[in-house]
Amino acid sequence: MDITKKDIDALNAVLTVVIEKKDYQEKVDQVLTNYKKTANIPGFRKGHIPMGMVKKQFGQSVLVEEVNKLLQEKMNSYLTQEKLDILGNPLPKNETEIDWTSEDFSFEFELGLAPEFTVDISKKATVSYKIEADKSMVDNQVKTIRKQYGKLISQTEVGKTDEVTGTFSSTEADLEHKTTFEVDVVKGKKQLTALVGAKVGDKVALSTKGLFAEDSLLARHLGLKPEEVKGMNVMVSFAIEEVNTREMAALDQEFFDKLFGEGVVTNEKELKAKIKEDAERQFEQQSDQKLLNDVIETLIAHTKFDLPSDFLKRWIQSTGEAKLTFDEAVAEYDRSEKGLRYQLIEGKLRETYPELQIKFEELNAFAHDMIKAQMAQYGHMSPTDQEVDGIVARIMSNEEEVRRLSEQLNTKKLLEFFKTNAKLKSKTISYDQFIKEAYA
Numbered sequence: 001m002d003i004t005k006k007d008i009d010a011l012n013a014v015l016t017v018v019i020e021k022k023d024y025q026e027k028v029d030q031v032l033t034n035y036k037k038t039a040n041i042p043g044f045r046k047g048h049i050p051m052g053m054v055k056k057q058f059g060q061s062v063l064v065e066e067v068n069k070l071l072q073e074k075m076n077s078y079l080t081q082e083k084l085d086i087l088g089n090p091l092p093k094n095e096t097e098i099d100w101t102s103e104d105f106s107f108e109f110e111l112g113l114a115p116e117f118t119v120d121i122s123k124k125a126t127v128s129y130k131i132e133a134d135k136s137m138v139d140n141q142v143k144t145i146r147k148q149y150g151k152l153i154s155q156t157e158v159g160k161t162d163e164v165t166g167t168f169s170s171t172e173a174d175l176e177h178k179t180t181f182e183v184d185v186v187k188g189k190k191q192l193t194a195l196v197g198a199k200v201g202d203k204v205a206l207s208t209k210g211l212f213a214e215d216s217l218l219a220r221h222l223g224l225k226p227e228e229v230k231g232m233n234v235m236v237s238f239a240i241e242e243v244n245t246r247e248m249a250a251l252d253q254e255f256f257d258k259l260f261g262e263g264v265v266t267n268e269k270e271l272k273a274k275i276k277e278d279a280e281r282q283f284e285q286q287s288d289q290k291l292l293n294d295v296i297e298t299l300i301a302h303t304k305f306d307l308p309s310d311f312l313k314r315w316i317q318s319t320g321e322a323k324l325t326f327d328e329a330v331a332e333y334d335r336s337e338k339g340l341r342y343q344l345i346e347g348k349l350r351e352t353y354p355e356l357q358i359k360f361e362e363l364n365a366f367a368h369d370m371i372k373a374q375m376a377q378y379g380h381m382s383p384t385d386q387e388v389d390g391i392v393a394r395i396m397s398n399e400e401e402v403r404r405l406s407e408q409l410n411t412k413k414l415l416e417f418f419k420t421n422a423k424l425k426s427k428t429i430s431y432d433q434f435i436k437e438a439y440a
Contacts, residue, residue: 039057124298158197208233292418372388
């Protein structure tokens with residue numbers, strides 16, 4: 001057997017595999033001998049079939065199967081030994097030309113080679129957002145929490161800051177839905193004027209156009225899907241069934257202890273500081289995800305290398321259950337090119353920085369920490385090592401769970417790596433500004 005590689009250019013090559021009769025004949029003879037013992041052919045007793053008959057009936061198919069097995073085995077071994085970094089899989093080039101009646105065979109395969117490149121993580125700066133919970137946000141959160149823990153006082157007519165419960169109905173829009181909302185979320189002036197002063201038992205006619213500031217609120221309170229309320233402009237009837245004023249909870253020690261535990265917070269200033277701290281801890285997760293996404297986008301945009309695109313388009317066309325036209329394969333390549341580029345970049349980073357590689361010990365420790373955190377969420381604060389080890393063992397025996405954990409750990413390691421090594425430009429910003437700027 002002889003295997004040779006001919007480079008077409010830096011990204012494309014042709015692999016030629018020559019298989020001679022001596023390479024496969026012994027295995028073919030062995031398989032045919034077993035067929036002779038076990039095959040069922042009408043007119044012959046089992047085990048007494050002439051070898052000539054066995055070869056005539058099974059010889060060609062056995063030859064093809066064994067040669068293909070040998071071909072795949074030796075080609076894979078060659079690619080591993082030569083450390084060839086290929087993209088996709090080898091594409092047969094001359095399979096229709098193979099003469100299976102001959103004794104020696106020459107197979108040709110096209111190879112798409114991974115490009116050579118370097119990754120400079122400090123080439124272009126990426127914004128690292130520090131999201132602040134500003135005074136307005138903290139004050140609103142305090143107000144929301146005080147309302148949540150406050151008392152409801154029944155009223156007979158609607159006030160500007162009351163909660164109103166009733167049923168929206170409309171024959172034209174084919175809806176009838178009971179809901180509760182705060183009057184101060186009503187946006188339309190005419191609708192607000194119609195509601196304020198109305199009494200329990202009244203039916204108020206309201207236009208859906210501009211009723212609430214957001215379509216999502218309109219959809220929720222009408223009991224419709226978001227797409228059903230887009231541009232909606234109909235008159236609906238709102239039958240008022242209940243009106244309540246929500247008296248906010250007092251800012252006293254009982255309230256503080258109920259929120260955070262005994263003695264953790266003792267005054268309004270500490271309450272706001274704790275709310276600010278907790279909010280900014282949650283914002284950090286969003287900031288981290290944004291940073292990770294932006295660094296990846298920056299690396300893709302500024303790490304330049306060519307791909308064997310023509311090869312990859314043909315490879316995409318040849319893979320998968322559904323046969324693609326070449327135009328469909330081109331479209332699929334265009335959709336997946338960015339992801340492929342990042343896979344290569346991430347692979348290069350792992351090759352260059354060994355600390356990014358995931359070791360079993362790290363994955364096992366990560367699984368333990370995750371299980372302990374999950375158990376703590378359900379009030380089990382001090383699980384035994386035996387309990388945690390048992391759960392982790394079950395997780396690590398599940399291939400899908402191991403894959404999911406590996407992806408999570410990989411993301412964690414990449415984020416930590418980028419925070420330490422990438423070129424970052426820090427920016428402090430409010431949450432509302434972050435949403436506008438980061439997701440515009």
